[in-house]
Amino acid sequence: MSMRKQTPSDFLKQIIGRPVVVKLNSGVDYRGVLACLDGYMNIAIEQTEEYVNGQLKNKYGDAFLRGNNVLYISTQKRKV
């Protein structure tokens, strides 16, 4: 996926269905498959893993993250 000139909302539409890393303002990391999101950056993730200080702490089948806590959403290359 090459980055051409695109708005943030174009990026958000593009990454649905991909594995992502969502970092919260608190520093907690969530990794999983992006199911959907909205303009407030509320996020729904599937097969979520929660990492605190780099350590896996929890797993959730589905998770909803409230957008105000989100620092960033990033794609991750799936390691085989």
Place this chain on the structure above:
Amino acid sequence: SQPSTNTVEEPLDLIRLSLDERIYVKMRNDRELRGRLHAYDQHLNMILGDVEETVTTVEIDEETYEELYKSTKRNIPMLFVRGDGVVLVAPPLRVG
């Protein structure tokens, strides 16, 4: 775009699927709730019934720097949760 049954769902639509189900809520200030979701809105204000709240604290021993985790639980029959404290909402962990 307005949500309808044909378009891609938004995250809040998926919370709607949890109505009347027991859910897990992670809040700010190291609090967690487990209860039955009776109502919610776009702010994530929620009405939860039959709730168990867990508050987790860490004490650090000044000499050994050991971290001592404590959690305090209490039960609340019916609770209004203000949405701005909500971090994460999930169905309770299922086995398998």
